[in-house]
Amino acid sequence: MDNILIIEDHQSTRQGLTSLLKNSGYQVDEAENGFEAEAMITGMPYDLVLVDLLLPYINGLDLLKKIKEISPDTEVIVITGNESVDSAINSMKLGAYDYLLKPFEPQKIIETVQHAIERKHFMRRSIDEDVSTPPSLVGRSRQMVEIFKLLARISDVESPILIIGEDGTGKKTLAHMIHQNSSRRAFPLITLNCCSLPDKLSEEQTFEHLRSKILEEAGKLDNEKVNCTLLLNNIDRASPFVQASLLFLLDASSRPQNQDSLLNGSIRLIATSKRNLKPLVEEKSFRQDLFFRISGLPIYLPPIRERKVDIPLLAHHFLSRYAISPAKSLSPAVLSRFMRYQWPGNVQEIKNVIEYALLMSTQDQITLEDLPSYLRESEPVLPQIAQERDLTLKELEKLYILKKLQTNAWDQKKTAKLLGIGRTTLWRRLKEYGAEVAPQHRKAEKFKACRF
Incomplete structure (x- = not known):
């Protein structure tokens, strides 16, 4: 319905x-x-x-x-x-x-x-x-819909793909979905974490380490053909030695195949980065030739704070995924708190919070008391208004009206016009809230405008 x-x-x-x-x-x-x-x-x-x-x-x-x-x-x-x-x-x-x-x-x-x-x-x-949305990527925001549409178009493209996004935004998940939707899905997806690769070896030793790891992950012997999708995770954290070796490896894999090739077969490349690589290239902390080699099709995964419309969808997605019968729901207060929170850990943090809340909840509905302590703490709804509990609608209205009165030097006529109500209505609301407003003709600095 x-x-x-x-x-x-x-x-x-x-x-x-x-x-x-x-x-x-x-x-x-x-x-x-x-x-x-x-x-x-x-x-x-x-x-x-x-x-x-x-x-x-x-x-x-x-x-x-x-x-x-x-x-x-x-x-x-x-x-x-x-x-x-x-x-x-x-x-x-x-x-x-x-x-x-x-x-x-x-x-x-x-x-x-x-x-x-x-x-x-x-x-x-x-x-x-237009797009088959991957089950582990959730969103109806404009940004995510565009990514889903792009995913359908690029899965079978052989150009290298660079996925950029903060921690927890789903870069590895998107990389796996690109691989699963491609014609290479029968071949292995091999992940190399660039920040954990050894950087104290020579370039030749580092290259050999990378080559051996790819062969091992693919279950191949030396000189056997390797067809795979190679995921270079956290490439922005690769050391200079690792960058040079990666470039050598990628160049070797793109040469015409023959018995003397350093790595037989073909490699489809996907890289992930937490940071925009262009400033790193300008700072000369990232190789320009490697940057051009890996950034054929850049994709930006936005953080949760840039697509807050997806928060309820993600929360309910993880709730249905991890809940044990009977099913649980989220209280309006919890959803409101979720929408106000900035989620620095992005999708991963939402997943962790839902798992924690399910563990702590003893009722059919998850409440604020079931959330981690840092999320249970109230945030001010209006600037300079501290609070230790959730505001009711009447309290929110009262604080909003008083803030507008203060902004307009307690001018009731001006404030009423700004609020779209009559002066009589404004006076009646203030009386209802228990706030007495001093006569408008008196100067604001000579009296306490509101007392409770």
Whole structure:
């Protein structure tokens, strides 16, 4: 069943849309403001979002950008009145599928939603048909979809491939998938870890060591033909001696085959590097001739912090992979914490955290208490606001409003306009939160603007 999120601050409008779409066979969730909506979209990728352009606290266009940033595949329909048609048109330039004008015509709503969902299904089928996603590479971000498409095109290309990415991004996994999808999959994939190869030998001794290791890994005797894919892992950490020997080895393997060849057969080369090699070449710490030899087809694997939309997918992937019956789920608070964390260890760290949480969890749902201690520690949601626990939606709203008031020198009129609400609404919200704001005509420096 297709799932839809409605973001609308007017309760009657929100409930009317929900009832209409539920009766049409859709799964529908509701959010009354941008804060709540962002948390819900972070925890669950929706097929379609209907969002009012005139929301309190956040501009509808800004929320649209945020939705597309969190979940690029989600279709968005904006809701607006006649006075905001220009904004609705601008929203389509930002990625919205269409817009609906108030007052609504039920049939128009159903048709627009149906067309948006059909487009979503079409785009999903197109991606699935274009590329067979490797089971151990997970992602729906634009970056990963492009990598999956590229993988389908380059697997049988004989040009050397250089995979660049931080630790834990999946460089070796991608290399294995390239090999498995190629016509060379019947031949061995031989991995040489460049940072562990001996560098105190002469170039000739280092070359012979490499040659012997390849023959051993391939199960071949001296002078037997070796056809393989050679994976040079961590090539950016190869010593000068190892670099020279690798270049000699690669040149030898590309010569016309004869009985005197130093390494008979053919080698398909894949190299991985944590660092961009061009600056290393400029610093003369990496050989330029070796760089050109290995970098025929460069592939950049982005870190998790550059594709946060994939975090929930990766977390659920490892959860289903390692969970022992009964199946477990992740609490919204855990998913929210995952989205705020930077993941310096990338995919490998997500895997480790999920395995740890499964070991510690005694309930059907993994909570913050099941995470490693460094992830259990709360992070500030707003700058200069320290906290020791998760904020509720009301607390988050209160802190956000007070921060905007402070930024605007406690000018209620200016702040209310910025938030997209009336001054009376602002005053009522502050009273509801237990915050008393001093009269606007008094100078801010002469009083404590808010007291609790």
